[in-house]
Amino acid sequence: MNIALIGNGAIAKYIVNALTGTRIRITALLVRPERAAAWDGTGPRLISTTAELPEDTQLVVDCAGHSALRAFGPAILSGGRDLITVSIGALADAMLLAELTAAGQAGGARLHLASGAIGGLDVLRAARAGQLRHVHYTGRKPPKGWAGSPAEKVLDLPALKSGSAVHFEGTARQAALAYPKNANVAAAVALAGLGLDDTRVTLIADADATGNTHQIEAQGDFGELSLTLTGHTLPDTPRTSALAAMSVLCAIQDRRATIHF
Ligand SMILES: NC(=O)C1=CN([C@@H]2O[C@H](COP(=O)(O)OP(=O)(O)OC[C@H]3O[C@@H](n4cnc5c(N)ncnc54)[C@H](O)[C@@H]3O)[C@@H](O)[C@H]2O)C=CC1
Numbered sequence: 001m002n003i004a005l006i007g008n009g010a011i012a013k014y015i016v017n018a019l020t021g022t023r024i025r026i027t028a029l030l031v032r033p034e035r036a037a038a039w040d041g042t043g044p045r046l047i048s049t050t051a052e053l054p055e056d057t058q059l060v061v062d063c064a065g066h067s068a069l070r071a072f073g074p075a076i077l078s079g080g081r082d083l084i085t086v087s088i089g090a091l092a093d094a095m096l097l098a099e100l101t102a103a104g105q106a107g108g109a110r111l112h113l114a115s116g117a118i119g120g121l122d123v124l125r126a127a128r129a130g131q132l133r134h135v136h137y138t139g140r141k142p143p144k145g146w147a148g149s150p151a152e153k154v155l156d157l158p159a160l161k162s163g164s165a166v167h168f169e170g171t172a173r174q175a176a177l178a179y180p181k182n183a184n185v186a187a188a189v190a191l192a193g194l195g196l197d198d199t200r201v202t203l204i205a206d207a208d209a210t211g212n213t214h215q216i217e218a219q220g221d222f223g224e225l226s227l228t229l230t231g232h233t234l235p236d237t238p239r240t241s242a243l244a245a246m247s248v249l250c251a252i253q254d255r256r257a258t259i260h261f
């Protein structure tokens with residue numbers, strides 16, 4: 001199978017590394033123009049437009065973030081290529097969601113949402129076939145994991161040396177739009193379950209946290225779900241859980257499996 005990746009950051013590096021020497025070939029990395037212009041000819045080819053995607057590319061994988069999904073997603077789908085994304089919070093923008101849906105329908109292609117840094121989405125998806133009454137997601141990271149996010153406006157993150165502080169409470173849609181690099185899990189939980197406007201979200205900076213903790217509390221006709229996942233982060237970034245990168249790899253590998261979840 002031949003795939004292209006969007007992005008060249010922490011998640012993309014994990015995927016490139018994991019796929020090296022396997023039967024899944026990376027045809028190109030879609031990156032910002034200045035990065036593509038500086039390509040030295042080693043490693044996967046660097047390109048900056050979807051028009052440059054090598055013809056034999058069967059699948060594109062977004063590991064870059066909301067702006068990249070917005071910039072490249074519609075053209076990839078309308079061009080007939082399936083797309084896997086981790087930038088799930090971008091779908092909180094109703095116009096982008098409509099654009100991606102129309103592009104997929106026009107091109108006969110599908111957008112697959114990687115499960116990302118959380119588990120339990122299968123429970124929520126099945127549970128909503130009955131009545132799902134309440135879903136609350138709590139995301140907890142060490143202060144440095146929230147650097148560059150709106151948490152900086154609410155808290156003095158470097159000064160938080162012990163204990164924890166809430167810096168966001170609201171809906172999953174509000175969280176996803178305000179925290180593009182930190183609330184994709186909130187959006188995934190919402191899209192799997194009660195939806196972006198009815199899923200409650202709490203985001204916490206915790207000086208005592210050693211990794212990123214994700215909690216789901218849900219109730220409905222199915223019963224009750226209480227899930228806590230304490231994730232290790234990727235070596236390149238204190239912000240991103242390793243499981244997010246692993247879920248992308250899993251989604252890619254699933255494309256080749258005859259029997260899969
Ligand atoms: N679903 C989930 O559970 C998670 C989702 N994410 C999403 O994945 C994204 C990537 O995460 P990391 O690899 O840790 O970030 P990173 O900052 O290490 O890497 C992002 C890469 O994408 C590139 N990029 C960003 N916007 C671009 C654009 N418009 N065009 C071309 N290249 C672009 C950057 O230059 C960089 O190479 C995050 O921004 C976040 O939105 C991250 C963690 C968990």
Ligand SMILES: O=C([O-])CC(=O)C(=O)O
Pocket residue numbers: 117180181182183184185186212231239240241242244
């Ligand atoms: O990687 C994580 O732990 C979660 C994250 O950043 C997100 O939800 O966007």
